[in-house]
Amino acid sequence: MAKLEGKVAFVTGGASGIGAASAAALAREGAAVVVSDLDGVRAEVLAETLAGAGALAMALTQDVTDETGWAKAVEAVEQRFGRLDIMVANAGVAVMGLVTEMTLAAWRRQTAINLDGVFLSAKYAIPAMRRAGSGSIIIMSSVAAFRGSAAFSGYCASKAGAHIFAKALALECAGIGDKVRVNSIHPGVIDTPLWDTIPLGNAGQQPRRIDANRMGHNDVPMGRAGTADEVAEAVVFLASDASSFMTGAELVLDGGMTAGAMPRKK
Structure with missing residues (x-):
């Protein structure tokens, strides 16, 4: 029997990258899947693809920072x-730039998506999960929550905030006894479209592309970038009863980056 038969999962930022892989993996395990994304056209295409493979799926065009749309979405x-039953708070953006050169608008946009969007995901999912009798909230953080990265200070700050928010919320739900679990996932270098257009926080500068595979080879102890599908398997685990005694925890998927440094042959 599929692990998530009869469950309903909501994936923000679900039209591409880790979000799309997570939506597909959840559907494979029997969940009905809501593909939410600012890019409604791509969300609709993925939902139709999942439905064509026999899954229950629907698409939502959604800006996760807009609170007025959240109640309607749920x-x-x-x-x-x-x-x-399942909320995957995955929508996120990375903005690159030195603090002294980053605009306040760029800082706030990143924080709005990466932190405010997570808060709103939880705020509006939890009442529905209580009506369902239980739930699992999965917050997509990053290894950037644990270690600094020059020119990505805003990203690190937002992901660290999402990490500790998940822990505090897990305690909140456990204390109430509503059977809603909250955990976070911390990917390292993952080969997704996110790296193709890293916006710069300086006004008027063009986005920059970063080669995730080269970074994986150079910086990851396992010598490669991870895949969106590998992260999606962690999403399925946290969504399922296999993780029924986990809340306030984090899963780190980084090929050894946070374990420390190691010399590796070219």
Whole structure:
């Protein structure tokens, strides 16, 4: 039997990268999947692909920083599928730039998506999960929550905030006894489209592309970048009863980056 049969999962930033891989993996395990993304066209394409493979799926065009849309989004999911069991707060953005050169607008945009969006995901998912009887909230953080990275200070700050928010929220839910679990995932260098267009925080500068595979080879002890599918397997684990005694925890998927440094042959 599929691990998530009868469950309903909501994935923000679900149209590409880790979000798309997570949506596909959740659907494979029997969950009905809501593909939420600012790019509604791509979200619709993925939802149709999943439905064509036999899954229950729907698409939502959504800006995760817009609170007015959240209540409507969750209401639409409950009307369509009758419940909400899993929230994957995955939508995120990385902005590159030195602190002295980054605009306040760029800082705030990144924080709004990476931190405010996570807060709103949880705020509106938890009441629906309580109505369903239980739930799993999975917050997509990063190894940047544990270690600094020059020119990515805003990204590190937002992901560290999401990490400790997950722990505090896990305690909140456990204390209430609502059977809602909250955990975070911390990917390292993962080969996704995120790296193709890293926006710069300096006004008027063009986005920069970073070669994730080269970075994986140079910086990851295992010698390669990870894949979105590998992260999606962790999402399935935290969404399922296999992790029923886990809350307030983190799963680190970084090929050994946070373990320390090691010399490696070219």
